[in-house]
Amino acid sequence: MIPELGQMALIIALSISIMLGVIPMYGSFRGNSNDMALARPAVVAQWLMLSFSFGCLVYAFLTDDFSVRYVASTSNSALPTLFKVSAVWGAHEGSLLLWGLILSTWTLCVALFGRSIPTVMLARVLSVMGLVAVGFLLFIILTSNPFDRIPMQADGRDLNPLLQDVGLAIHPPMLYMGYVGLSVAFAFAVAAMIGGKLDVAWARWARPWTNVAWVFLTIGIALGSWWAYYELGWGGWWFWDPVENASLMPWLVATALMHSLVVTEKRGMFKAWTVLLAVGAFSLSLLGTFLVRSGVLTSVHSFASDPERGLFILIFLILVIGSSLLLFVFRAPRFTSSANFELLSREAGLLSNNILLVVMACAVLLGTLFPLLTDALSVIDKTFELGLNIGKISVGPPYFNAIMVPLGVLLSVVMGAGLFLRWKKDSVSRLSGVLWLPLVFSLVAAIVLPLVFAPEFHALTAMGLVISSWIAFTALMWVIRQKRSPFALSGTTWGAMLGHIGLAVTFTGITLVSVYNIEKDVRLAPGESYEMAGYQFRFDGVRQKEGPNYTAYQGTIHISRDNQEVAVLKPEKRTYRVQTMPMTEAGIDAGIFRDLFVALGEPLGNGGAWSLRVQYKPFVRWLWLGAIIMGLGGLLAAFDRRYRHLRKTATGASSLVKKPAATATMATPQVAGGTRL
Numbered sequence: 001m002i003p004e005l006g007q008m009a010l011i012i013a014l015s016i017s018i019m020l021g022v023i024p025m026y027g028s029f030r031g032n033s034n035d036m037a038l039a040r041p042a043v044v045a046q047w048l049m050l051s052f053s054f055g056c057l058v059y060a061f062l063t064d065d066f067s068v069r070y071v072a073s074t075s076n077s078a079l080p081t082l083f084k085v086s087a088v089w090g091a092h093e094g095s096l097l098l099w100g101l102i103l104s105t106w107t108l109c110v111a112l113f114g115r116s117i118p119t120v121m122l123a124r125v126l127s128v129m130g131l132v133a134v135g136f137l138l139f140i141i142l143t144s145n146p147f148d149r150i151p152m153q154a155d156g157r158d159l160n161p162l163l164q165d166v167g168l169a170i171h172p173p174m175l176y177m178g179y180v181g182l183s184v185a186f187a188f189a190v191a192a193m194i195g196g197k198l199d200v201a202w203a204r205w206a207r208p209w210t211n212v213a214w215v216f217l218t219i220g221i222a223l224g225s226w227w228a229y230y231e232l233g234w235g236g237w238w239f240w241d242p243v244e245n246a247s248l249m250p251w252l253v254a255t256a257l258m259h260s261l262v263v264t265e266k267r268g269m270f271k272a273w274t275v276l277l278a279v280g281a282f283s284l285s286l287l288g289t290f291l292v293r294s295g296v297l298t299s300v301h302s303f304a305s306d307p308e309r310g311l312f313i314l315i316f317l318i319l320v321i322g323s324s325l326l327l328f329v330f331r332a333p334r335f336t337s338s339a340n341f342e343l344l345s346r347e348a349g350l351l352s353n354n355i356l357l358v359v360m361a362c363a364v365l366l367g368t369l370f371p372l373l374t375d376a377l378s379v380i381d382k383t384f385e386l387g388l389n390i391g392k393i394s395v396g397p398p399y400f401n402a403i404m405v406p407l408g409v410l411l412s413v414v415m416g417a418g419l420f421l422r423w424k425k426d427s428v429s430r431l432s433g434v435l436w437l438p439l440v441f442s443l444v445a446a447i448v449l450p451l452v453f454a455p456e457f458h459a460l461t462a463m464g465l466v467i468s469s470w471i472a473f474t475a476l477m478w479v480i481r482q483k484r485s486p487f488a489l490s491g492t493t494w495g496a497m498l499g500h501i502g503l504a505v506t507f508t509g510i511t512l513v514s515v516y517n518i519e520k521d522v523r524l525a526p527g528e529s530y531e532m533a534g535y536q537f538r539f540d541g542v543r544q545k546e547g548p549n550y551t552a553y554q555g556t557i558h559i560s561r562d563n564q565e566v567a568v569l570k571p572e573k574r575t576y577r578v579q580t581m582p583m584t585e586a587g588i589d590a591g592i593f594r595d596l597f598v599a600l601g602e603p604l605g606n607g608g609a610w611s612l613r614v615q616y617k618p619f620v621r622w623l624w625l626g627a628i629i630m631g632l633g634g635l636l637a638a639f640d641r642r643y644r645h646l647r648k649t650a651t652g653a654s655s656l657v658k659k660p661a662a663t664a665t666m667a668t669p670q671v672a673g674g675t676r677l
Helices: 002-030 033-037 039-062 069-074 081-089 092-113 119-143 166-195 200-231 242-267 271-294 307-334 346-384 397-418 428-453 459-480 491-516 621-638 641-650 660-666
Strands: 518-524 529-532 535-546 550-561 564-569 572-576 582-585 587-589 594-603 610-618
Touching (some): 002 092, 039 092, 069 092, 081 092, 081 166, 119 307, 166 242, 200 271, 242 346, 271 307, 397 491, 550 587, 550 594, 564 587
Antiparallel strands (some): 535 550
């Protein structure tokens, strides 16, 4: 009975979404306040129905209702409770329902906290988000219903052992919050194009929502990297996998969008850029969904391999992109600005930043889709006997590294110098007079730090540390030159500084772990030791261990340095009872400056010898520390007091609909000196 109620709630939510997508939008054209006022209660009703539906699915998992096809294929009675809950989104159908719930949550937040937005604009934004929800709910109901019934099964087929980890509980929801959050920026862009007006007030409304979505996406990507690092058993943190790329592409475009919104808000420029970036960021999120769920690309992260589902998403993607771009074609002539700027100016710096980020996203997109293009050409070649002899082509890390590293270097130069550029016009002499000090600090850091922390000097280390130090020192110097009390600085200023420093920390981690990582596969019998990077790894054998739904061989490795014990690691080789897939659980001694990583391999003959993979990974934690710092910066920027002041000013103001631009202007404090983002 409960699953049927969940199914009914889904259908009701679809009906509400259709109403939300049509009636307030129609009312905004006719000026009918009653139709537009329907948006908020419709949003609340939509969220309640989807929350109830999701709760019904959670209940089915917790009660082991194996008459539900999705529960029977994804869960098991012996599965721990935490994993039963996370199994709700551990496969295709449930993850889409979570996506729909998060979309309705974002819509609800816009409805509740968007009171400073004029009624007409808000109605259109909520209607666009309602139409997006229609597409996803149709997809769920028609092709991916999580409540389909089957004859009651004795037990379930269990959750994929790779997903039986706390990472599944936090990584997908966080990543989806970022993916789906970009729909808010998309909705604002479409609503602005419909109204034919994209002004400073529009940028001010859209900017905090974009920042928050970017924060979720940043932390979500970092969590995925961290999960892959410790769970997959071979110690990597990024593999240029198609699904990893699917999250990186919208992040790059969303980063460009945040910077473009700065110029649109401050100078009323880059309007076309801003609209296209908003459309592009959300479209790439949908493209990622298509890649994960269509089966067109092979990935360890893929949820489904169903051409019918992939075709549905592809059609939806074409409709979203096509309709948005068509609307842009008709409205683009209105998005012009009379303002101008010189080649050396903050506007030019931000434009260069955006171009580099978009080129990086396009390079990743090309590398990700290139195997599909070659497969399509191969089919055409065989069909028409053209004799092209196109084989199977894969694109791996060498391509991505060759493209992304030079672009990253250029981006770092622009990031550092761009902070000090003045609006409209600047001079080389003034800029060089400001930048020489952080440049000297960066060069000194690149020489001194390897001598202190690195086992040997390496050219790649110096280059990476110059880049990281440049980004960090320019951000710090930029804040110091504000010549104001730290408490007087805006959240946007602190956010920009922390965002740049966080990226510098991540770059430092990437550089040092890439250059100085040591990895060895060794054979050890009980009592034998292996030395690496000054550490002694003594293998004390294995013992059998029983888990809640698996059996395991657990090794014991004592790690010491200078005859002092550092850690005792207990890596495992697990075999799950239902899905007899062997899984490696690595033992990791984590530290701020290094990780010691041991993965248990296979038994090797008599005497209790085993193969082990031993790794020394310096500064690997800095990758994720940098992401946390970036996320904190994004939150500070999103909750800048300017936006809070705007909301307070707008509350209860009846003049918002009649004079949105004037109200927004009055609510914005003047910024002296042109230094604040």
